[in-house]
Amino acid sequence: MTHSQIDSIIEQNGGKGSAILSILQDLQAKEKYLPKEALEYIGEKLHIPLNKIYRIATFYRAFSLSPRGKHEVCVCMGTACHVRGAQRIVDQIKLALDIRPGETTKDKNFTLDTVNCLGVCAAGPVVAIDGQYFGKLSPAKVDGTLKKFRSDKKKGGDE
Ligand code: FES
Numbered sequence: 001m002t003h004s005q006i007d008s009i010i011e012q013n014g015g016k017g018s019a020i021l022s023i024l025q026d027l028q029a030k031e032k033y034l035p036k037e038a039l040e041y042i043g044e045k046l047h048i049p050l051n052k053i054y055r056i057a058t059f060y061r062a063f064s065l066s067p068r069g070k071h072e073v074c075v076c077m078g079t080a081c082h083v084r085g086a087q088r089i090v091d092q093i094k095l096a097l098d099i100r101p102g103e104t105t106k107d108k109n110f111t112l113d114t115v116n117c118l119g120v121c122a123a124g125p126v127v128a129i130d131g132q133y134f135g136k137l138s139p140a141k142v143d144g145t146l147k148k149f150r151s152d153k154k155k156g157g158d159e
Contacts, residue, residue, distance in 0.1 A: 017046040032068040069111035074128040080121035092139040
């Protein structure tokens with residue numbers, strides 16, 4: 001992201017340090033994470049100490065300090081999903097993507113996260129991919145579900 005792009009985010013938010021939260025939200029929305037260089041630039045420009053910006057960035061779960069994948073895979077680990085086998089789902093996804101929760105695949109296609117409830121407990125175990133819910137999932141269905149989001153990368157493979 002260029003300095004002029006960051007400048008326009010700052011301007012759109014009134015150009016003041018008091019709007020730091022909205023500025024970070026806009027940066028996150030645009031880049032899908034908060035690049036270190038951008039935070040340094042914002043800190044300099046608005047005279048906000050970098051450690052204060054990092055405190056905000058690490059306090060809110062909506063912010064990420066590392067690059068996110070193109071697709072966000074979010075496994076519900078809440079009680080209702082847990083008793084219906086959420087741990088086996090997350091284990092299968094870890095195996096399929098070769099990452100752990102909080103990590104992004106090397107090809108930047110997927111980021112894996114867990115949450116405590118997605119609000120559709122009766123459909124557990126549930127996984128949300130890019131906001132699309134997949135309920136009553138089983139380990140056997142995991143690969144097929146992920147495949148729907150891999151298609152742009154793996155054309156010409158099996159099937
Ligand atoms: S516990 Fe999984 S959706 Fe509520």
